[in-house]
Structures are given as C-alpha cells and as structure tokens.
Amino acid sequence: MGLPVQRQIRRMITRLLQYITKHAGSRGVLLCISIVIGILAATAAAALHWLVHTLSEFAMRIQTGAVTTRDWKYVLLFFLLPLIGIALAYLVQRLIGGPRYAKSLSPLILALSRRKTAIPFPETFSHMLSSGLSVGLNGSAGLEAPSVLTGSAIGANVGRYLRIAPKHRTLLLACGSAAAISAIFNSPIAGVLFTAEVLLPEFSVSALVPMVMSSAVAAVTSRVLMGTLAFFPATQAPYHTEEVPYFFLCGIVCAMVGVYIIRMAYRAGALLKKKFRQPLLRLAVGGIMLSTLLFCVPVLRGQGYSMIASLFQIGNGELNFADGKSWQFWPENPWLILLLLAAVVLLKVIATVLTVESGGDGGIFAPALFMGAVTGFTFAHAVNMTGLIQLQVVNFIAVGMCGVFSAVMRAPLTGIFLIAEVTGGYILLVPLMIVSSVSCFIARFAEPNSIYHKVLVENKFLDNDRDQSMLRRLSVRQNVIRRYHPLPENAPLADVIEMVEHTGEEIYPVLDEAGKLLGVVYLQRILNAMLNKDVYSHLLVFDLMETPRCILRPEDDLAVAMKGFEMTKMDSLPVCLADGTFQGIVYKGPIFAQYRKLVRDADSF
Numbered sequence: 001m002g003l004p005v006q007r008q009i010r011r012m013i014t015r016l017l018q019y020i021t022k023h024a025g026s027r028g029v030l031l032c033i034s035i036v037i038g039i040l041a042a043t044a045a046a047a048l049h050w051l052v053h054t055l056s057e058f059a060m061r062i063q064t065g066a067v068t069t070r071d072w073k074y075v076l077l078f079f080l081l082p083l084i085g086i087a088l089a090y091l092v093q094r095l096i097g098g099p100r101y102a103k104s105l106s107p108l109i110l111a112l113s114r115r116k117t118a119i120p121f122p123e124t125f126s127h128m129l130s131s132g133l134s135v136g137l138n139g140s141a142g143l144e145a146p147s148v149l150t151g152s153a154i155g156a157n158v159g160r161y162l163r164i165a166p167k168h169r170t171l172l173l174a175c176g177s178a179a180a181i182s183a184i185f186n187s188p189i190a191g192v193l194f195t196a197e198v199l200l201p202e203f204s205v206s207a208l209v210p211m212v213m214s215s216a217v218a219a220v221t222s223r224v225l226m227g228t229l230a231f232f233p234a235t236q237a238p239y240h241t242e243e244v245p246y247f248f249l250c251g252i253v254c255a256m257v258g259v260y261i262i263r264m265a266y267r268a269g270a271l272l273k274k275k276f277r278q279p280l281l282r283l284a285v286g287g288i289m290l291s292t293l294l295f296c297v298p299v300l301r302g303q304g305y306s307m308i309a310s311l312f313q314i315g316n317g318e319l320n321f322a323d324g325k326s327w328q329f330w331p332e333n334p335w336l337i338l339l340l341l342a343a344v345v346l347l348k349v350i351a352t353v354l355t356v357e358s359g360g361d362g363g364i365f366a367p368a369l370f371m372g373a374v375t376g377f378t379f380a381h382a383v384n385m386t387g388l389i390q391l392q393v394v395n396f397i398a399v400g401m402c403g404v405f406s407a408v409m410r411a412p413l414t415g416i417f418l419i420a421e422v423t424g425g426y427i428l429l430v431p432l433m434i435v436s437s438v439s440c441f442i443a444r445f446a447e448p449n450s451i452y453h454k455v456l457v458e459n460k461f462l463d464n465d466r467d468q469s470m471l472r473r474l475s476v477r478q479n480v481i482r483r484y485h486p487l488p489e490n491a492p493l494a495d496v497i498e499m500v501e502h503t504g505e506e507i508y509p510v511l512d513e514a515g516k517l518l519g520v521v522y523l524q525r526i527l528n529a530m531l532n533k534d535v536y537s538h539l540l541v542f543d544l545m546e547t548p549r550c551i552l553r554p555e556d557d558l559a560v561a562m563k564g565f566e567m568t569k570m571d572s573l574p575v576c577l578a579d580g581t582f583q584g585i586v587y588k589g590p591i592f593a594q595y596r597k598l599v600r601d602a603d604s605f
Contacts, residue, residue, distance in 0.1 A: 034213045043225065082140075083287035093361065146361055183218040188219040252439075293354065312394060341377065402418075402419040481587060505523065520574055
C-alpha cells in the first residue's frame with residue numbers, strides 16, 4: 001500500500017473519529033475502537049487455532065506412522081517433534097521479536113502497572129507464530145498467554161495508529177486481552193474478569209463498558225470463524241448437599257497443587273537458565289529433555305484439552321481406561337492408575353517449563369486447567385474407592401479445574417465463570433464458588449503471589465500495595481527540582497543568613513568545585529545557630545553541614561523517595577549520580593500531587 005493511500009485512509013479515519021467525538025464524546029470513540037479491537041483479536045485467535053490444528057494433524061500422522069509401521073524414521077521424527085517445534089519458535093522469536101522477547105504475562109503486568117503501553121508492532125503476530133509452532137508440534141504449553149499478548153499488542157498498536165491519548169491506551173490494551181480470552185474459550189464474562197483480576201486490578205467501573213463490548217464482539221467473531229462447538233462436554237449432574245464438605249477438602253488439595261505449580265515453575269525455570277546460560281545450549285539440552293519426557297509420557301503433549309475431554313467422558317461413564325488409544329497402556333489396578341495420574345500432575349509443570357524456557361513459547365493457563373482436571377478426577381476417585389461416599393466424578397473434574405486455576409492465577413472470579421461457561425455447568429456455581437475461594441485463600445498462606453506476580457515482587461519490580469505500585473510508575477528523574485542555591489563549605493554564617501532571607505529553602509547543598517555533594521545544611525540548623533550569639537561570627541558552612549540522611553538516584557522511583565521521606569522525617573531529599581555529582585532536590589509536596597493525579601487517572605478512562 002503506497003504512502004499516499006495510507007495518508008488518505010488515516011485522514012478518513014481521523015474525520016470519522018472527530019465526527020464520533022462530536023456526537024458521542026471520547027467514551028463513544030473508545031467504545032467504537034473496542035469493537036474493532038475485539039474483531040481483530042478474535043481473528044488472530046482463530047488464525048492461531050487453525051495453525052495449531054494443522055500442525056497437530058501433521059504430528060498425529062507422524063505418531064500414527066511410528067505406532068503402526070515401527071519404522072525408526074517415524075519414531076525418531078516423533079521423538080524430535082517437540083525439539084523441532086521449540087527450535088522453530090526460537091528462530092521466529094530472534095528474527096521477529098529480538099533478544100528481549102517476552103513470553104510471559106509478567107512484563108505486560110509490569111508495563112500496565114506503570115502505564116507503559118508502547119508494544120512493538122511485530123508482537124501482533126510474532127506470538128501467534130512462535131506459540132503455534134511450539135504447541136502445534138507437541139510442545140507442552142498453553143496458547144492463552146500468547147493470545148493475550150497478541151490481543152494486548154493489537155489494542156496498543158490500534159491506539160497508537162489512531163493517535164489515542166496515552167492515558168486511554170491502557171484501556172484499549174485491556175480490551176485486546178479480554179477479547180483474546182473471550183475468543184479462545186467463547187467466554188466473554190471470563191475474558192473481562194481475567195483482565196480485571198490479573199492484568200488491570202486498578203480498573204474503574206466505567207472501564208468495564210469498552211472491555212465488555214470488545215469481549216462480546218470477540219466471542220461472536222470467534223463463533224463465526226471457528227464454529228459453535230462446546231469447549232468441553234457439558235456437566236449437568238446437580239451436586240448433593242452431602243458432597244459439600246468434600247468440596248472444601250478438594251479446595252485445599254487444589255491449593256496445594258497450585259502452590260506446587262507456582263514454586264516448581266519458578267525454580268525449574270531459574271535452574272535451567274542458571275545451568276545453561278547460552279540460549280542455544282539451553283535450547284539443545286532442554287529440547288532433548290523435553291522430547292524424552294514427552295516420548296515417555298505422551299499425555300503431557302500439547303495443551304491437554306483432549307485429556308480433559310477424556311476425563312469428562314470417563315466421569316460420565318461414556319469411556320473407561322480400557323478404551324481408546326490414550327489409555328490402552330495404563331494398568332488395570334485403580335490405585336496404580338490414580339498414582340500415575342498424580343505423577344502426571346507433577347510432571348506437567350516440568351514439561352511446560354522445558355517447553356517455554358528452552359526456547360519455545362506458551363503459557364501456564366491451559367496446563368493449570370489440565371492439572372486441575374486431573375486433580376479433581378483423582379480426588380473424587382480416591383474418595384469413592386474408600387467407600388465413605390460416592391462422589392460425582394464429573395463435577396469434581398470441573399471444580400478441580402476452577403480450584404487449581406484460582407490458586408495459580410489468584411483470579412477466583414475468572415475461575416468460577418470460566419469453568420461455568422466452558423463446561424455449561426452453571427448448576428455447579430455454588431461448588432465452584434466454594435472450591436475457588438477456599439483454594440485461593442489457602443494458597444495465599446503458602447505463596448503470597450500469583451505465578452505472574454512472583455517474579456516481579458521478588459525482584460522488587462512490583463509491590464502488592466496499591467499505593468506503592470502507583471508510585472513506582474514515576475521516576476525521581478521526572479521530579480527533580482534543579483533550582484537550588486549551593487553553598488561553599490568555607491562560607492561564613494553571615495553570608496548564609498543573607499541567602500536564607502532571600503530564598504527561604506529548607507535544604508542547601510554543599511558542593512565542591514567538581515559539583516559533587518559534600519553535605520547538606522538544613523534551614524532549622526541555621527536558625528538554631530543564629531540564636532547563639534557567642535559563636536555566631538565564628539561559624540562556617542563546614543560547621544553546619546551534615547551528611548545527608550538519604551540520597552536518591554535519578555533512576556529511583558517515587559516509592560523509594562517516599563520511603564526516604566518516612567525514614568528521615570524530612571520534606572526534601574538530595575539527588576545525586578552514582579559518582580556523587582549533585583543533580584537537584586526532590587520535595588514531598590509535588591510527589592503527593594503526582595499521586596493524586598494517578599488516582600484520578602485510575603478512576604477514569
């Protein structure tokens with residue numbers, strides 16, 4: 001498309017937005033843009049779904065050839081498929097995304113917390129290619145996080161192209177992420193709740209309108225592009241009151257599984273990066289380990305949704321462990337089957353970490369649902385085999401998915417409505433509420449942070465305190481006052497008093513000839529010295545100055561500055577470079593003004 005045509009299109013769009021603004025205001029403009037974002041995000045999700053489906057069919061043909069022909073070429077190719085997938089994904093990441101390619105939602109959460117909405121345009125499609133290759137060729141990960149990153153990039157770039165005000169681009173980015181979840185699961189309510197609970201916890205009620213619109217449009221668009229097939233078989237069995245105590249117990253078990261997922265994912269990823277610092281070496285070693293694990297335990301391949309569907313069929317009595325290719329090698333002993341299922345839960349996290357950290361792309365969203373389904377199934381069957389009560393297994397599969405998801409993501413409302421929508425199990429709303437709340441509550445005691453927030457909090461990039469998170473968005477450099485009156489250390493007190501009479505500042509820096517900070521003189525100390533007439537004429541600045549109680553750096557954020565104010569009980573602090581060169585002074589008053597502005601912006605869109 002030529003440059004004149006692009007200019008003409010932009011001019012037409014600008015005129016249309018001006019017309020909408022005139023008749024419907026800025027909120028009307030954002031509502032219209034949210035519709036466009038919903039359509040684009042749903043189209044991207046459909047394209048990713050098609051790519052993964054096509055590659056999965058190819059992988060299935062390789063698997064069939066390996067099983068039926070026993071040809072070593074098919075077997076070797078089947079063994080190496082995960083390694084090939086993450087190698088191709090790594091190539092896409094380096095060619096399109098660059099060396100700082102983000103594969104987790106953690107950087108997105110950090111950017112949103114600091115109101116940074118500049119996402120490179122290549123991320124509108126790079127995550128689709130990278131995750132599609134990783135998961136489509138049997139990698140063990142989910143597609144939801146890449147889809148959310150893609151939808152967020154679409155929202156951010158649409159806002160930038162249309163020259164929307166920066167303070168509104170965060171909302172457009174949130175619309176993209178909500179639309180992505182809605183399109184994948186055909187679950188518009190869960191899409192909005194996920195964005196509100198995980199990505200944008202400081203949203204206002206008015207921001208829900210564009211997010212709901214974008215999510216609803218995405219659900220309709222995905223239904224048009226991908227059909228209306230149910231995500232999982234519907235669960236219509238009503239729960240019994242005698243099962244309620246076991247829902248509480250299941251919630252506790254789900255909390256333990258969720259904490260295991262968070263800690264194992266965090267530690268295994270860190271260990272892999274520590275042992276194999278070179279990306280190519282990590283790709284080779286991690287890829288071989290992944291291929292070996294998935295070759296030995298094939299049920300860990302892919303997202304795991306087919307396994308969840310099989311568990312629902314078994315719970316409904318439509319299938320048993322002796323039916324189907326997926327189960328033909330499982331033992332007949334029911335307790336041994338449950339032991340193997342527990343091992344599958346433990347190994348799924350490792351397989352996901354190897355897929356993503358070795359070079360592939362994907363998320364923990366689908367694996368969390370997979371492990372939740374297996375946990376609920378295992379729990380219900382274990383209780384049934386004790387003879388104490390006969391639980392409805394199909395219901396516990398659903399609530400297990402909700403419980404583990406809530407414990408891992410710390411998004412209980414999303415877990416409740418997501419599982420209710422994708423399983424058609426609104427009749428289980430009360431059990432879902434019980435398991436979700438218990439799981440989330442118990443998990444917080446063992447692990448305070450969600451899987452996305454853990455790395456940010458432990459590296460001090462993010463704070464669970466809302467006030468601290470807001471202050472971290474602004475740097476000290478933006479608030480340095482460079483109008484100051486320095487004092488030489490050998491100046492007499494009389495000269496200082498004359499300056500104080502004209503300036504009245506609280507703090508005066510004492511600098512050497514190179515501009516480096518030697519100390520500070522506080523106004524209160526000057527006033528005290530003036531009262532002592534016996535030493536008045538003998539005092540120099542050197543006698544009055546003292547070492548600053550706290551020195552800030554330009555790269556510090558305002559949360560650090562506020563801690564300095566609280567520690568020193570002062571209303572002003574000096575700012576210096578690492579070598580001691582004085583830069584200026586930060587005052588507490590303007591910081592409070594900045595904080596009030598952030599609060600106002602958070603309450604409006």
